[in-house]
Amino acid sequence: MSQVIGGGPPGRGRPGGLADAGRGGRRPRDRGAADAEVRDREEDGAAHVDRPGPLDLRLVPPALAAWATAAATLDAPAAWTAVLAIACLTGGIVLLSARGSGRAGRPAEASPTRRDGRKTRGARTLQRSGWARAPIAAVLLCVAAAAATAGLHGADVRRGPVPDLARRYATVTAEVEVSGDPWLSRPRVRGDHAAPVAVLARAEVRRVARTDGTSVRTRTPVLLVVDADIPAPYGGAARNGGAAAWGTAGAGVRDGRRARDAWLGLLPSTRLRVGGRLAPALTGGDPTAAVLRVRGRPGPRIVAGPSGPQRLAGRLRAGLREATDDLPQDARALLPGLVVGDTSRITPELDEAFKETDLTHTLAVSGSNLTILLALLIGPPGLAQRAERRGLAPRLGLSLRGTALLAGALTLGFVVVSRPDPSVLRAAVCGAVALLALATGRRRSLVPALATAVLLLVLYDPWLARSYGFLLSVLATGALLVLAPGWSEALRRRRVPPRLAEALAAAAAAQAVCAPVTAVLSARVSLVAVPCNLLAEVAVAPATVLGFAALVWASLAMGPAKALAWCASWPAGWIAGVARTGAALPGAGVGWPGSWPGALALAAVTVALVLAVRRLPRHPWWAALLAVLLVLVVVRPAPLTRVITGWPPPGWRFAMCDVGQGDATVLAAGEGTGVVVDAGPDPALVDHCLRQLGITRVPLLVLTHFHADHVAGLPGVLRGRSVAAIETTGFEEPPEQAEFVTRVAAARHIPLTRAVAGEEGRTGPLSWRILWPPPSTRPPSDPGYPAWPGPVPEPDGPNDASVAMLVRAGGLRLLLLGDLEPPAQQALSRSPVAAELAGVDVLKVAHHGSAYQDPELIRLAAPRVALISCGADNPYGHPAPATVAALRAGGALVLRTDRDGELAVGGTGGTGGEVRVARD
Incomplete structure (x- = not known):
């Protein structure tokens, strides 16, 4: 919520608003002068806000003390927490009592003074100590309250039968209430298979029945895990708010995709009866007492539908998704996330691009969305309490209190539709405090409003004290309130246009404060976050406003809703394009230690950079040089990078990427062009390797077989690159990975073909022949290729159906x-x-150098260099010592990515020629 920034000492005049006339009242301001000042500031392009006085930080220490106490005492012993709460409560009461008795027993006129009328040193000391008692007492009382509430919340999670049953991995039948939107687990690769994607949901166990038939009422938070083979629950509380008939929709559905969609469609407050096995929580620090893995027997059943507000919110969210169904892929996925935080359509590739550019906050609905909506109602922040305020409220003839009531209703509806996530709660509470100030006509600074919001939220839900999302939200808001105004004013003094100065200061301040925490979470620092946020910010407001309009119209008429969604798709597509473009830059981010010492080091570096930047305007040539260097670091032109780092080496022909336990290799086919063979298990790792090699065009991507450690990284190869064709084996096992490749290729309109022995190809200086798999029903298209002798061998599995190639x-x-x-x-x-x-x-050694090798083929190939792609400390023992010994016995130089990193091969080859190998 936007609010007038003020709060200076009483009696000090404040330009642009009402000034206190001493202690007894207020002096009216000349209306004509106010209007003239408004016009002058608007002509300058600056927002009409009060010139802030000293920051009012009185509520900050109590809020921080409560936050730290809640974080520390959530899992502390109950006795220790009780002692802390009682001690702080007693200390606070004693301090307040002493302050009150001191005032009552010593009137102001009885204070000792000197002849010149000044108070003695003892009197001044007594006065200072008296003023210090109140803040200290406030801190102690807030600590006591936080310790009490956190202790109660922590004990509430640990009590009851569920934690004990989880420690014994008991099988139970439980009645649970869904407390949040279900979501899909992140895809993970384990060895050569992708772990099945499960549906996850936070819920509360309301009743639990043991195997002996006894039943106990409780209220314990758990994490529901629903595997892909679990049937859909009987009932059908879908996201449309319950349009399907209860007890019929979804009953008996065991098709994996339909069942998963039914589970994802459950709305918060829906009650289920499920059978499953309890297990201890995987991680500490969150309000989860156990993990409940749902079983298929007894069949899950819906026993009570969602509440009325949740049904309404579900219908609105479903209407927005329907309105965006026909939009381009990025806009279709992004718009629901921008408006109501619905990220169900965000692909892993797009999500990774937003993470690389630190634009993830646009996917999680936050206070910025609420601010945009309230700005439509109230107008610019600085005019919220004045007669010249703008927005829809004065045009509707609403008074200040009527405006506050309408804004409060809008805030409540926003929280219900967007779900009460930490950032949404923080924005709503901060807005409620500021709305109260607006309704009562009193001035309040937003810093006390933010501190009050933090204090109230931590006392209401102490688990927020350990939430990274809540921490980032508060840090970003605090930076916008404390740092951004001063930085903006400094930029204006250096002739930066006002609006650009405000946007640049806001983006830089938020990034500077949040970067250390982000580094802890992602072990990296984005170098493109500020420009990407600046470019995306211009589109956030129109996308949000048009998206909310589509949300409202979708419940009334779908035609206007689709039209509004189409208009919103342009700014939404712009935001997605900014994220993809920024993430595709070779130097978009740098690695950083993902620990709190690393965060402190980054904070120190940030402070040093801020101090250095303040001096740069005095040295314009140095400023220009540093700007050019930053651009070069981010863009990393291949020739310059090769000169500085030596990677990739000049004249490289073949490169093996270090992608962990998997395969990804590249054959050079010209400047910026390469044939990629396999994509590895991780999109980020293969994308990083291709960036370093300067590959932007891929005339052919060969996926040797469909195991996840060879194909799961496919989105990383496609990220920011043109791929002309994909060639795979004809043995489509495992089926889920084969379907994944087919789906991704179809979404990007990339032709998908099957490789067969005898096929030949050429691009640039490269030529190759497919050696395996052999044709199954007809001879190769090349009439000169000899027919396969005897019957075609049937592959025992995906490995034996791998595409093998001989490349020149x-x-x-x-x-x-x-x-x-x-x-x-x-x-x-x-x-x-x-x-x-x-x-x-x-020789690219088969199967990561496993022990399953044919000695005859190794002797026949007699390679000069043998390269093995394997992950460090992999559980399979790859490469096998016997395989490495056999290769070395044949005279090969054996190199492996787990020890040598990325590898590049060059040279002329052949008899008498050289083969050069470089390590990154």
Whole structure:
């Protein structure tokens, strides 16, 4: 909520508003002068706000003390917490009593004074100590309150039968109430398989039945885990607010996708009866007493639908999703997130781009959304209490108190529709405090409002004291209130246009304060956060306003709602484009220690940079030089990067990326162009490798087989690059990963073909021949290729169906074996092309150097360099010592990514030629 910034000492005049006339009343201001001043400031392009006096920080120490106490005492022993609360309560009462008795027993005129009328030193000391008692007492009382509430909340989580049952991993039948929107777990790769995606939801166990038949009422928070094979719950509380008939929709549905959608469609406050196994909470520090993994028997059943407000919110959110169904993919995914925090359509690729550019706060609905809505109602912040205020309220003839009541109703509706997340709660409480000041006509600074919001929220829900989201929200708001005004004024003095100065100061202040916490969470620092936030900010307001209009109209008429959503898609698409473009820059971020010591170091570096930037205007040449250097660091032009870092080495032909336990390799095909073979398990890692190599165009992406450690990183290859075609094996196992590749390729309109032995290709200086898998029903299209001798061997699994290639690159001969195992390797060594495999320059060792290798093929290939892609400390023991020994016995130089990092091969190859290998 926006509010007039003021709060200076009594009796001091404040330009732009009413000034206190001494202690007894207020002096009216000349209306004509006020109007003239408003016009003058508007002509300058500056917002009409009061010139702030000294910051009112009196509520900050109590709020911080309560915050720290709540964080420390949530899981502390009850006796220790009780002692702390009683001691602080007693101390606060004693201090307040002493202050009151001191005032009653010593009137002001009885204070000792000197002949010149000044108070003696003892009197001044007594007065100072008297004034100090109240703040100290306030801190002690807030600590006592925070310790009491945090102790009660912590004990509430630990009490009851559920924690004890979880420690025994008991199987129970429980009645639970969903307390938040369900979401999908992040996809993870375990070995060569992707862990199944589960539906997660926060809930409260209201009744639990043990296996002996006894039933106990309770109220314990748990985390529901619903695996992909669990049927949909009987009933059907979907996000449309319960349009389906209870007890029929979803009953008996076991299809994975439909069942998952039914679970994701559950609204908060829905009650379920489920069977499952309890387990201890995976992590501490949050209000979760246990994990309840739902089982299919007995079948989950909905016993009570969501509450009326939640149904209304569900219908509104579902209407917005329907209105955005026909929009382009990015706008379709982003607009519900901007408006009501619905991120269900955000793809992992887009989510990663927002993280790289520190724009994630736009996906989580926050106080900025509420501020935009209230600005429409009230007008500019500085005019909220004046007769010349703008917005819709004065045009509707609303008084100040009527405006406050309408804004309060709007805030309440905003919280219900957007869900009470930490940032939404903080914005709502801060807005409520400021609205109260508006309704009573009293001046309040936003810093006390923020402190009051923090204090009330921590006392209401002490678990927020350990929430990173809440911490980032408060830090960002505090930076906008404390740092941004001064920085904006400094920029104006240096002739920066006012609006640009305000936007730049706000983005820089929020980034400077939040960056250390972000570094703890992501172990990186974004170098493009400030410019990306500036570019995105211009589109946030129109996208939010149009999106909320579409939300309202969707419940009345879908035609206007779709039109408004189409208009909102343009600014939403702009925001997504900014995120993708910023994330695609080679130097978008740098690694940083993801720990609190690392955060302190980053804070110190930030302070040093701020002090240095203040001096830069005196040295314009240094400022210009540093700006150019920053641009070069972010853009990282390949020629300059190669000169400075030596990576990639000049003339490289083949590179093996360090992507952990998986495969991702690149064949150079010209400036900025490369044929990529496999994508590894992590999109971020393969994207980082391709950025360093300067690859922006991929004429062909070969996915040797569909195991997750080779294909899960596909979105990283596509990020910011043009991919002309994808070629895969014809053995579509595992089916979920094959379907993932097909879906991603179709979404990007990339042709998907199947590789078959005998196929040849060429691009730039590269040429290759597919060696495996053999044709299953017909001979290869190349009539000169010999027919496959005998029956075609059936693959035992995805590994034996891997695409194997023989590549020629600038004189080098490279044999890439995918994950072929001994049966396929033996068949390949006896195939018509076996003679071409003899004496290769480089061998990409099959299956991460596992022990399952064909010695005959290794002897036949006799590579000069053998490269193994494997993850550090992987649980499979790759590479096997026997495999490494066999390769070295044949004279090969063996290098591995877990120890040597990323590898690049160059040289002329062939008999008498050289082969150069560089490590990053």
